[in-house]
Amino acid sequence: MLRILMVEDSPTDAELSLRELKRAGMTCEFMRVETEQDFRDQIQDYHPQLILSDYSLPQFDGMSALHIARELAPEIPFIFVSGTIGEETAIHSLKNGAADYIIKNNLSRLPSAVTSALERAEEKIMHKRMERELENSNRLFRVFMQNLPAIAFIKDQQGQYIFANASTVDALQLPHEQIIGKHDTLLFPPQLAQEMRAAEQQTLAQGEAIQHVRQFPLADDVKLWLLTTFPVQDMDGNFNHIGGIGIDITEQRKAEEALLLRNHAIEASATPILIVDVTQPAMPLIYVNRAFELVTGYSSQEAVGRNCRFLQGHDREQPELEKIRTAIRERCPGYAILRNYRKDGSLFWNELYVAPVPDPHGGEPRYFVGVQKDITEIRQYQEALERQANYDTLTGLANRNLLKERMQQAISEARRHNWTFSVAFIDIDNFKRVNDSMGHSAGDELIRLLGQRLQSCLRDGDTVARLGGDEFVLLLTSQSLDESIHTVVQRIRNTIINPFIITGRQLTVTCSIGLANFPHDGRNADTLLSNADSAMYQAKASGSNNFRFYAKEMNAELGHRLSLENDLWHALENQQLVLHYQPQVCMRNSQIIGMEALIRWQHPKLGMIPPLQFIPLSEDDGLIVPIGIWVMETAAHQNRQLQLAGYPPIRVAVNLSVRQLEQKDLVHCIEKTLQHSGLDPQCLELEITESMLMHNIEESIITLNRISDLGVQLSLDDFGTGYSSLSYLKRLPINRLKIDKSFINDITTTYNDAIIARSIIALAHSLEIQVIAEGVESADQYAFLLENGCDEVQGYLLSRPRPFEEMEALLRDGGRLLPAS
Structure with missing residues (x-):
């Protein structure tokens, strides 16, 4: 629907104009005004698409209306429809912006004039829109280029700069006016200028972008730039200009070289190094170095993607593992000594240090680096030293040093829990005869076999120690759980009296046993050992294959105990x-x-x-x-x-x-x-x-x-x-x-x-x-x-x-x- 604003004092003339337009097939409506104020108001309120105006009105005139229309809505076509306008006036109106003029006695020309005016108005609107879009595009291009952190430039076919953004100015450390219109030969060393010109000519010849790295010498430094040059087409599709974008990769290249150097150092290290991604549920290995492969026997392909627990094999119940789990859970460094197993199943002791890799964005660390140290030889050496210090070389039993340590532990536990325990001092009867008649090697073999038998008689919590010669000590801390000391002693005597086979000969020996109880017979290790030793000599004095408790009072207490044991059997049935x-x-x-x-x-x-x-x-x-x-x-x-x-x-x-x-x-x-x-x-x-x-x-x-x-x-x-x-x-x-x-x-x-x-x-x-x-x-x-x-x-x-x-x-x-x- 075409909206028409008519400046006309005659309603009849307005109807005639409208009828002529409708006769031509136009769908339209109109608003008629006669005064300047109404004209101004309706331009704002009615939003007309066409203005038809009489030239002369009683209260207004057409030329004033034309000037107002050009001021308030210059894009709306304005046509004079009048019966009094002359040729000079018409030409004057056209020069002032009117689209056409129509004589009222020739209204048949009005529809074509309106159509033509509307088309010209639409063309003007489209042209202005394109001009605005082009201007906006140019403005965006300038803003983008001026704020682009990379250098950007455009050259003509001869290699002269016709555009350079702010980053180019900063990079070349030259004023903008000293860049525009210049060739590279005036800005860079000859060799560099020649290389850049060759790349640009190749770009124009091939019609495609080329990427190359160049070193740009500056007054106090040398910068490394990654340049991308590309052909720019004109309206006819010809490559008449060269565009270029460059990124300063100096620091990136330094970082890459440093990273490569560190990678070479890690790969060349004799220390196993590994990296784990702790953000994944399985916490897989994502990297292992060559030393890891050599120590564990697993190749990188076999290890990467797996959780480190495969190195523990079936040996998963290691307390030290909790230290590593805690370090990962709390994202902090950790240290543990673990038993690991190579691909061939052999054990090696692993001193493992782990540390988180800081997240560059300040978030939770994603990776942990682990450094392994194979301390198997050190561990074996330490264990050998410890064994020499605490175990008898001939029998492998605890020696006096370890016995004293375990007795002290037993005393502490007994005091805390109000427990008792016993110490048995054992000496082989007539052992000197074995050495004299069969030799010291036979005596050593007898000592070794006797140690094995004594150990078989006791519980895991008890200790068998050899003090030297043919003297053994038993630390009995667990026998009271389900058997008396008498039962243990009898089992020992029955075991020892069985014949030994030494160098093909059958040999039967007996032993003398002295017993001391904590705390009745001593409150420290030395006293208990001394009193048990005394009791052993009392047993030996009574004849072979005997045992004695320390002191007569102990024997009396034993009698009292036996009496109580007998009475206890009847306590339940007698309701005591x-x-x-x-x-x-x-x-x-x-x-x-x-x-x-x-x-x-x-x-x-x-x-x-x-x-x-x-x-x-x-x-x-x-x-x-x-x-x-x-x-x-x-x-x-x-x-x-x-x-x-x-x-x-x-x-x-x-x-x-x-x-x-x-x-x-x-x-x-x-x-x-x-x-x-x-x-x-x-x-x-x-x-x-x-x-x-x-x-x-x-x-x-x-x-x-x-x-x-x-x-x-x-x-x-x-x-x-x-x-x-x-x-x-x-x-x-x-x-x-x-x-x-x-x-x-x-x-x-x-x-x-x-x-x-x-x-x-x-x-x-x-x-x-x-x-x-x-x-x-x-x-x-x-x-x-x-x-x-x-x-x-x-x-x-x-x-x-x-x-x-x-x-x-x-x-x-x-x-x-x-x-x-």
């Missing part, structure tokens, strides 16, 4: 065993939430015997298993009895022994106890110790998981006094950690004990495990535990172990225990 209970209190509200069952022996003649005097006997004789079952059943029934009496449910803690934990039917016994007593499994807690688990950790974890699946709670007793292995702790289904009394005793006066207690509490809580402290005897200890977040507590400060009736009375009185002031 009883349970006392020590309350366990919640530190938040002082409420009794549990009780520990503690066994007592009411001997008919000796009175009340504490567990430390008869529990070791029961372990030696195997009675610990039926006694343990009785304790668990009795504790469960009595706890259920309290619940049936209406008291709030509390748990009862029962101590398990090593022998019980090793019983195949333990879980079945627990199920039967719960079934017969009717006690909720959550109200039964079984206490185990760290040292118990370490005899067979994997089997123990399986058993404990089965117990936990029943709903029975588990408590780890004496935590921190033994192995304290965090790797095992997180695998154990325990509900509660018990801080050992040895730490509680000096918790308010000894800094280390305080730190250990705090650490145990923090560790347990981080694993969502409750913490209970035992042996609390002072208000200061109680306050310390309360302040540091301990959950539960038991000890003489709150209550001594009580008979069942007294325990029930405590619950009847409200079941709250406050620390004694």
Whole structure:
């Protein structure tokens, strides 16, 4: 729809003009105005596409309208339609911008004049648009070129510069006017100018871009530029100009050369070097040098893409590996000594250093560099020195030095856990006769074979040492788990008395054995060895093939022990065993939430015997298993009895022994106890110790998981006094950690004990495990535990172990225990 603004005082004339246009097939509408103000307003508001104007109006005139139109909307075609315009006036109007003029008595020419005017107006609009686009394109080109960090230039066919951007000016260190119109011969050394001109002529001849590297000498430096020259076509498709873009690659080339030098150094290094991508899930190797191939036997193709763990083979349980994992996890340097295996399966010791490669953008490091050092020979040398220092050359057994070290360890453990252990001093009877009759080589062979037999008699935790000559010492620290010292000694005597075959001859020997026990017969290694030696001489004085305990008192104690062992067999059937209970209190509200069952022996003649005097006997004789079952059943029934009496449910803690934990039917016994007593499994807690688990950790974890699946709670007793292995702790289904009394005793006066207690509490809580402290005897200890977040507590400060009736009375009185002031 064509919008027409008519400057016309006659509506009839306006209708005639419009009719003529419609007759010619034009679709149009119009707005008629008669005054200057209306004309100005409608140009702004109506947005006409064509203006038709009479030349003379009563209140306005056509020439004024033309001037206004040229001012406000010069792009709109303006045609005079008048009956009074003369030829000179018409020519004058055309010069002032009118598109045409039409005489009113010749309106038939109006449609063609309008069409022509509109076409010319459209052409002008298109021309102006193209001019603007070209101007904008030129402006963008200039801005782009002037800000391009690379040099950019254009030359004519003769090689004269006709354009150079700011980077070119900076690179050549010359003013712009000294570049434009110049040839390269005036700007560069002759050889360089000749090479550049040859490249440009080749570009024009081939009609395609050429890339080349040139050295540009400057006043104080030499720059290396990567130049790309290309032909520029004119409108006719002819290559009349040469364009060029150059990038300063001086620093890049230096970096490449430095990198190449480092790569050569790494490849030539005798030290294995590797690089790992730690952002990928498998953390694959992405590079290994030649030294790595030589040391490991794996080629680069075989190693790259694999995780480094293939170097450990099946030997994956290496504690030092955690150091490397931690370094990678925390993106920091790390160091470890690892056992690695070559492609042929041979072991080599690897001293590994790893470090992150800093990210150039400040992000998390993506790569880690590892440097290996094969320390196999050093390690073997160290092990050889250590073996010479600690082991007997003839037998391979521990020597006096290592024996003393292990005895000191045993003493420390025994003091901490209130354990005992034995030292056996063994001397071959009449050994001198063997040397005299068969020679020293036969004597050495007898010593070697005897050492092997002694070792076969003992457990893994015990030590056989040779002090020299025909003297051996046994350090017996584990025999009390399921057998007495007497059993071990008898086994040794029976083993040694079997005939030896020496140089084809059968030889039977006996030995004399002296025994000393810690702490009764000595509180340090030297005293124990001296007393065991004395006892051995007493045994030898009594005749061959004898053994003696140190001192007469030991023999008397042995008699007392045998009597107790005999009475203990009848204690269960005679109902002499009883349970006392020590309350366990919640530190938040002082409420009794549990009780520990503690066994007592009411001997008919000796009175009340504490567990430390008869529990070791029961372990030696195997009675610990039926006694343990009785304790668990009795504790469960009595706890259920309290619940049936209406008291709030509390748990009862029962101590398990090593022998019980090793019983195949333990879980079945627990199920039967719960079934017969009717006690909720959550109200039964079984206490185990760290040292118990370490005899067979994997089997123990399986058993404990089965117990936990029943709903029975588990408590780890004496935590921190033994192995304290965090790797095992997180695998154990325990509900509660018990801080050992040895730490509680000096918790308010000894800094280390305080730190250990705090650490145990923090560790347990981080694993969502409750913490209970035992042996609390002072208000200061109680306050310390309360302040540091301990959950539960038991000890003489709150209550001594009580008979069942007294325990029930405590619950009847409200079941709250406050620390004694």
